[in-house]
Amino acid sequence: MLRHRFAELRGPDVPAKALDARALAALAANPGCRRRALLDGAGVDKAALASALGSPSAFGQSQFAFMRGNAFEARVKADGGAELLRLAHERLDPGAEPPARAQVPDLSAAGPQGRVARTALALREAAGSGGWTLLDHPLLVLEVAGSPAFLEPDAVVVHPDGSWTVVEIKSFPMLDGAADPAKVGAAARQAAVYVLALEEVAARLAREGASPRVRHRVLLVCPRDFSNLPTASAVDVRRQRAVTARQLSRLTRVEEIADTLPEGTCFSPELPVEELTAAVEAVPAAYAPECLSACDLAFHCRARAREGGAVTALGRPVRAELGGLSSVEDVLAAARGEAGDPDDPAVAALRRAAALRAEALDAARARTLPAPSAGPEAALCR
Template identity: 65%
Template sequence: MTSSSLPKQTPPQGTAPADRQATVQRLAELRGGPDVPQRPLDARALAALAANPGCRRRALLDGAGVDKSAVAHALGSPAPFGQSQFALVRGNAFEAAVKADGGEVLLALLCEHTGAARPDPAEVTVPQLTADGPAGRAFRTRQALIEADGGRWTLLDHPLLALEVAGSTAYLEPDALAVHPDGTVSIIEIKSFPILDGSADPVKVGAAARQAAVYALALEGLRTVRESALLVCPKDFSNLPTGGLLQLRKQIAATRRQLRRLTRLEEIAAELPEGVHFAPDQEPAALTAAVESVPAAYAPECLSTCELAFHCRDRARSAGDVVALGRSVRGELGGLTTVDEVLAAASGDPDNAAAKDPAAATLRRAAALRAEALAAAEPATAPGPEAR
């Protein structure tokens, strides 16, 4: 594989210290106070946010570090979100196995897929990245990347990267980074789902590629990132590691574009009513009002990526919003945004404004076909005694 220098991202403009401190204080207030722990904004959350950049609700709550799972429970709409304990234990055990012996297995797989010469384990540098707090770990990672010696391999185990997103700093933790002798960096993602007969679940592979793209954005300006990341998974039904390459160029371009579309957090927070916060231990009515004060952009895909998805789905259904049926359906319906408008357009009533929408003719045809299908499916009426 040849390395490629990805398009450089213009570094975000620095925020004045006073403004930044005001934003940090405001986000702490939204969590319920400075004593409320901040939930980290990780690569998985950023990838999901990038896929739905129009959702201000998720952008603000994730950026402020609000515990959305606790909020969902308090609202009475908990979501079965996240990995099971068994999956977490299995994943941690697999990751520990492939990182044993100084990452010899990881580098062997990387060299196998990139065509590089396999290094002697004694010649691989594995810097210590421990430090107090996320900012300290991110600084140690940055220093290790800058100091990586060209001409030999460097393997970073669980580095921490910082990325500015919508006015908030996200700390991202790749499974591993490998600095090649030529100075380029490979992102390594370790997952517990299997690669069966050379292929894996495309949905899970796509999610891994989006996470890797977020890491690539955080690395810009530090090192040249290779255009492919290494995905390491169990082979078939064993615990033996195997790998494959994730192409990142398109994912990076799409993720960068989507993250740039996010409204800055201070702008969203400025539109909230006075005193609004998202502490889950407040009165249920107040918490509901606080959540509803931030516009959401629900789509069925949110059910697998956001803890508040059930709450937002219930609200979308109650409002009769067609987006609850999916983005593809919403796109087909044009200017018809509610279920009532869709039914009115399908009824054929010429006096209804919805009947003039370009999608109305298609809806009337679909309604007619549905009526025919239902009529054909009705069982024949049994003959009465007089007909026997």
């Protein structure tokens, strides 16, 4: 029933766009946005939707970067992942037996559910093998807001002690052993989603009598300096994992959001702009400037927030400081003393700031006004 409802929301013959870890990390960073939760849960292509609305997204990976990333990943995994496993041994488990003969199981199966089951079986078999195992592009599943999200990490390494490590392969460089902190942070948040999905597999296997363990230090593999040679760093994602788990648990279930929509609501890019805009506006959004780097609909939502004078367009810190004042008009009225409770700390701070601004402007005007004339007598004396 829910699958049929989602198909209606996407439009006739519009395929579903699968959720990935990057989208889930962005969704977890803004759990109050019902619009993104519904569109992602229903498999709506937000990039196509944004273009149809006249506010196309301005971010994404170039074709050149995509090809470079694929070429680097292929190099890292060449020869049965020998270099990747060497880096895992060096950075994460130097006391274990060197990965001279590692297993690389075949994870192919029919359909996503088949691949998820095959991945779980391979993880269970590898955990009891006593050696190194490399799972190349395993498929995991994580329930988000009542809908399953299929996730495909670059790789998962199984250590000789049976523990599991997520591997993230990125094409941005590590210069002198360090990478761009912002890019490392984004990779850590993405890896935290995979860790959560692996923990779901571990919990299911534990109920069957196994005792697997998911490591919270992931392996980030990047090019060394300006070469195409791989290097790696161990990144602790415990904080990102805890934040992501908490935020995802706060998401309203997608079917609850869908039930609040008017009958016949559809997000097909083929619809007229007016009808499509009305459908999108029927779902509440929680825009923040951070959305510009994570959501295809950010430019549309920003324009709407500015039109409505929403203070969220100024950023979450500003929104938090303003308390119950949710619009720019309310803020200005409170600052002028025309509205608002004087005992409200936010209102009092605004009025004090307005008074200080008025004093500063009066002082500046006084300094720039011409000196008053001394009269004709002074001119005669000269």
